[in-house]
Amino acid sequence: MKEESQIVESYNRDGFVAVSSFFVQEKLEEIRLELSRFKQKILPHLGSSEVFYEDKTNSKTLKQIQRMHEHDSFFFDLMNDKPRRLAEVLLGEEVVPKNLQYFNKPPLFGLATPPHQDGYYFMLEPCSALTMWLALDAVDEENGCIRYLRRSHKKGMRLHNRTQTLGFSQGISDFGTEDDIANEIVCCANPGDLLVHQSMTVHRADGNNSTSRNRRALGFIFYGSSAKENIKAHQMYKMKLEKELALEGKI
Numbered sequence: 712m713k714e715e716s717q718i719v720e721s722y723n724r725d726g727f728v729a730v731s732s733f734f735v736q737e738k739l740e741e742i743r744l745e746l747s748r749f750k751q752k753i754l755p756h757l758g759s760s761e762v763f764y765e766d767k768t769n770s771k772t773l774k775q776i777q778r779m780h781e782h783d784s785f786f787f788d789l790m791n792d793k794p795r796r797l798a799e800v801l802l803g804e805e806v807v808p809k810n811l812q813y814f815n816k817p818p819l820f821g822l823a824t825p826p827h828q829d830g831y832y833f834m835l836e837p838c839s840a841l842t843m844w845l846a847l848d849a850v851d852e853e854n855g856c857i858r859y860l861r862r863s864h865k866k867g868m869r870l871h872n873r874t875q876t877l878g879f880s881q882g883i884s885d886f887g888t889e890d891d892i893a894n895e896i897v898c899c900a901n902p903g904d905l906l907v908h909q910s911m912t913v914h915r916a917d918g919n920n921s922t923s924r925n926r927r928a929l930g931f932i933f934y935g936s937s938a939k940e941n942i943k944a945h946q947m948y949k950m951k952l953e954k955e956l957a958l959e960g961k962i
């Protein structure tokens with residue numbers, strides 16, 4: 712694992728950082744077992760706004776679970792341990808654990824993640840927030856690794872439009888400029904590796920083009936305690952989106 716000072720330096724310079732072996736093999740095994748337990752015991756009781764499938768009639772296409780830390784003490788403790796400590800160092804202030812999400816791109820079904828900036832969804836002032844992404848499987852270009860635009864966190868908020876991607880309702884409308892192409896960094900990851908990005912950093916992922924490999928990850932979102940959420944705008948958007956998704960038969 713990198714030294715803390717190196718992690719902070721890369722994160723501030725590039726808008727993201729990759730930390731290899733953030734969790735050792737033994738802890739990773741525990742997380743995977745707890746995830747299986749969660750899927751068996753807790754998932755069946757969650758509402759449709761917490762669990763997304765690429766095709767909701769096919770349980771093999773599970774793609775996202777929201778707010779796992781609110782539904783289970785193992786995931787609450789996990790978020791409040793090493794990830795929270797690193798978030799405090801990177802944001803330079805106390806943090807609020809906001810969301811712990813499960814992401815998968817199931818083989819044959821997993822669709823692309825549109826290019827976006829998390830800050831666009833968060834609606835914060837100041838935009839003090841970060842996302843951590845923990846690989847649970849080997850992740851590469853074939854099964855949909857994360858791709859970051861280096862230093863995009865310093866270039867302001869891009870224009871976003873509604874997408875048809877469940878779980879990522881907003882995507883950058885003019886993505887693919889020369890500057891985007893020149894600065895895209897492909898981040899392959901081994902199980903246990905952690906990627907961390909600032910809330911203004913542009914990122915995306917391709918679909919899973921493998922025939923048999925999952926692409927499972929946990930995403931941890933932390934807000935800095937100085938960040939003020941536009942709660943009304945956020946709730947209104949969430950309600951509108953959920954209504955639309957229900958009407959479209961997606962949730």
Ligand SMILES: O=C(O)CCC(=O)C(=O)O
Nearest residue numbers: 814824829842844916930
């Ligand atoms: O898992 C993915 O494909 C994307 C995750 C992501 O965009 C995020 O956590 O902000």
